[in-house]
Amino acid sequence: MSEPTDFLLAVEALTVSFDGFKAVDDLSFYVDPGEIRVIIGPNGAGKTTALDLICGKTRATSGSIRFRGKELTDMKEHEIVHAGVGRKFQNPTIYEDLSVFENLEVSFPRGRSVFGALVFKRDAEVRERVAEIAEMIFLTDHLEDRAEYLSHGQKQWLEIGMLLIQDPELLMLDEPVAGMSGSERIKTAELLHKIIEGRSVIVIEHDMKFVEDIAHKVTVLHQGRVISEGSMAHVQADPKVVEVYLGH
Amino acid sequence: MTSMLNPLKKTELVGFLVVAAVILLILPAITDAFRLNMVGKYLTYAFVAVGLVLCWGSAGILSLGQGIFFGLGGYCMAMFLKLESSTPEATSIQSTPGIPDFMDWNQITELPWFWEPFHSLTFTMLAVILVPAILAFVIGFAMFTRRVGGVYFAIITQAIAAILTILIIGQQGYTGGVNGITDLRSLLGWDIRTDSAKTILYFVNAVLLLAVIALSLLVRHSKLGRILVALRDKEDRVRFSGYDVAAFKIFVFCFAAAISGIGGAMFTLQVGFMSPTFVGIVPSIEMVIFCAVGGRYSLIGAVYGTLLVNWGKTTFSESFPELWLFAMGALFIAVVMAFPNGLAGIWNSHVQPLVKRLSKRTGERQAAPAETPAAIAE
Ligand SMILES: Nc1ncnc2c1ncn2[C@@H]1O[C@H](COP(=O)(O)OP(=O)(O)OP(=O)(O)O)[C@@H](O)[C@H]1O
Ligand SMILES: [Mg+2]
Numbered sequence: 001m002s003e004p005t006d007f008l009l010a011v012e013a014l015t016v017s018f019d020g021f022k023a024v025d026d027l028s029f030y031v032d033p034g035e036i037r038v039i040i041g042p043n044g045a046g047k048t049t050a051l052d053l054i055c056g057k058t059r060a061t062s063g064s065i066r067f068r069g070k071e072l073t074d075m076k077e078h079e080i081v082h083a084g085v086g087r088k089f090q091n092p093t094i095y096e097d098l099s100v101f102e103n104l105e106v107s108f109p110r111g112r113s114v115f116g117a118l119v120f121k122r123d124a125e126v127r128e129r130v131a132e133i134a135e136m137i138f139l140t141d142h143l144e145d146r147a148e149y150l151s152h153g154q155k156q157w158l159e160i161g162m163l164l165i166q167d168p169e170l171l172m173l174d175e176p177v178a179g180m181s182g183s184e185r186i187k188t189a190e191l192l193h194k195i196i197e198g199r200s201v202i203v204i205e206h207d208m209k210f211v212e213d214i215a216h217k218v219t220v221l222h223q224g225r226v227i228s229e230g231s232m233a234h235v236q237a238d239p240k241v242v243e244v245y246l247g248h
Numbered sequence: 249m250t251s252m253l254n255p256l257k258k259t260e261l262v263g264f265l266v267v268a269a270v271i272l273l274i275l276p277a278i279t280d281a282f283r284l285n286m287v288g289k290y291l292t293y294a295f296v297a298v299g300l301v302l303c304w305g306s307a308g309i310l311s312l313g314q315g316i317f318f319g320l321g322g323y324c325m326a327m328f329l330k331l332e333s334s335t336p337e338a339t340s341i342q343s344t345p346g347i348p349d350f351m352d353w354n355q356i357t358e359l360p361w362f363w364e365p366f367h368s369l370t371f372t373m374l375a376v377i378l379v380p381a382i383l384a385f386v387i388g389f390a391m392f393t394r395r396v397g398g399v400y401f402a403i404i405t406q407a408i409a410a411i412l413t414i415l416i417i418g419q420q421g422y423t424g425g426v427n428g429i430t431d432l433r434s435l436l437g438w439d440i441r442t443d444s445a446k447t448i449l450y451f452v453n454a455v456l457l458l459a460v461i462a463l464s465l466l467v468r469h470s471k472l473g474r475i476l477v478a479l480r481d482k483e484d485r486v487r488f489s490g491y492d493v494a495a496f497k498i499f500v501f502c503f504a505a506a507i508s509g510i511g512g513a514m515f516t517l518q519v520g521f522m523s524p525t526f527v528g529i530v531p532s533i534e535m536v537i538f539c540a541v542g543g544r545y546s547l548i549g550a551v552y553g554t555l556l557v558n559w560g561k562t563t564f565s566e567s568f569p570e571l572w573l574f575a576m577g578a579l580f581i582a583v584v585m586a587f588p589n590g591l592a593g594i595w596n597s598h599v600q601p602l603v604k605r606l607s608k609r610t611g612e613r614q615a616a617p618a619e620t621p622a623a624i625a626e
Binding site for chain 2: 055057076077078081082086087089093094095096097098102103105106107109111112113114117118119120122159162166
């Protein structure tokens with residue numbers, strides 16, 4: 001079970017059942033270091049649930065999730081984060097009552113214990129890192145703004161920034177461009193290409209143009225199972241995929 | 249709402265100095281010894297309200313059982329004072345001299361083991377803080393690691409307050425029952441019933457309260473304070489940013505409990521007794537109202553809210569005692585519906601802009617906003 005592996009993430013036979021309904025059913029897939037993997041599939045296919053399982057929000061009924069060879073299924077949520085897994089939620093989830101600066105600062109991976117947070121100092125390192133991330137996510141001019149007042153697209157970027165500042169090895173993004181304008185999508189694709197350096201990304205997305213633009217490999221889910229996997233061209237040509245998803 | 253972001257640290261400092269002046273200078277100057285003692289009693293509730301600002305205002309954890317911690321602190325102090333007044337000489341007419349009178353009335357012939365350590369003032373002072381904090385830890389650990397929150401948490405704290413009251417009343421021989429622990433006279437030989445002692449205790453209480461507020465301001469301006477606001481808003485985001493959310497909630501709940509305990513102990517010292525009426529459901533809810541009226545996001549507001557509501561209570565219940573509870577309920581609803589940020593909110597959204605406009609007109613422009621954003625404050 002625990003022999004070393006080249007995969008960054010190995011999901012094997014993962015199953016979760018909600019009162020008998022298997023939202024994710026015997027799911028297996030593998031993510032390489034430095035890979036952008038896109039998961040697509042119709043509504044209710046189990047895409048979000050799969051991410052929930054990886055980050056510990058939902059507990060698996062059976063199966064295994066290994067991250068750099070370490071089993072995640074019995075770890076606590078914050079321990080999974082410490083191991084190097086970051087996750088963006090489907091709806092922008094940011095702290096509306098705090099400023100953009102503070103949103104990023106709270107996400108800075110130092111002072112994570114109660115005592116550590118009490119004595120945490122906003123030093124040059126923190127400021128520089130926040131400034132650096134803010135520039136990446138196009139929010140340099142909004143650092144002092146209350147996050148509540150950002151546009152939908154900016155909130156999505158902010159949440160991505162809050163993950164980037166933690167420098168996770170695996171970044172999981174649930175529909176990062178949903179509700180974004182055309183120009184925002186282009187900028188987001190640009191952002192994803194920039195952040196891929198030294199990490200892997202799993203993206204759930206419905207926007208096929210966007211998927212084509214960023215994906216190294218695509219996994220298609222349907223009713224909790226993988227029905228196709230491979231390059232974008234490969235899955236697009238797969239009749240099963242056309243039937244349940246792309247044909248619509 | 250904009251006023252909740254980037255408050256000038258300066259305004260907070262000014263607010264602190266003003267409240268310090270009010271309770272250290274103005275109130276003592278305009279009230280007689282009797283009234284000052286009453287104000288001192290009110291200010292002991294402000295400890296609880298300040299704790300609620302952190303717990304409920306910052307972190308969104310509404311406890312309807314803060315009377316538990318106020319009461320425990322108060323009882324710890326009362327036990328020490330009672331033992332001091334129960335010397336064998338003073339109690340020579342009892343069948344067992346040397347134990348508190350109510351124990352003797354209840355046919356108890358030996359001091360219970362858990363009373364023994366309260367012969368020591370050092371132990372007592374530690375217990376005033378630690379007993380409430382430890383109970384809060386137990387409750388917090390049981391609830392927050394199981395992700396119990398919101399209304400359920402509020403109801404459970406309420407139930408615990410009820411249970412503790414019943415326990416205290418039922419165990420008359422150990423606790424003094426419904427009358428509480430009364431007839432407390434001296435602290436290390438110093439008579440606490442005289443006017444001068446009460447005045448001194450008023451100032452001790454005031455300084456302790458200011459220290460607690462200053463400490464709370466530090467906590468709120470730390471990263472921990474911002475994490476509390478963050479988890480009030482998006483608990484999952486905090487959890488999936490690598491924080492053990494339960495630990496932070498337990499911390500703030502224990503902190504609030506510990507300072508409530510100090511308030512309770514100061515109450516006992518100034519009023520000369522402690523009874524179950526300050527532990528149960530009604531006082532616990534009243535304390536939440538003090539905090540809501542002051543503004544649940546404002547540490548300073550908590551003090552004014554407490555003073556105002558208690559002043560209202562005293563005035564009102566002198567004339568219409570039976571109506572007070574209804575008035576209190578109405579006040580709470582009115583505040584929550586119309587002024588969710590309480591007095592502090594009214595101040596920030598109505599008075600402060602006016603002051604700013606006036607000072608702008610006189611030419612001296614306000615300093616630019618603080619160079620760094622700070623967590624939400626008043
Ligand atoms: N906690 C839960 N309890 C019961 N059913 C659940 C739970 N979470 C998800 N489901 C169900 O599991 C299925 C998969 O949901 P999921 O959110 O993973 O879909 P998705 O692929 O992300 O869809 P979308 O594209 O709409 O976001 C749905 O039918 C959903 O109703
Ligand atoms: Mg989804």
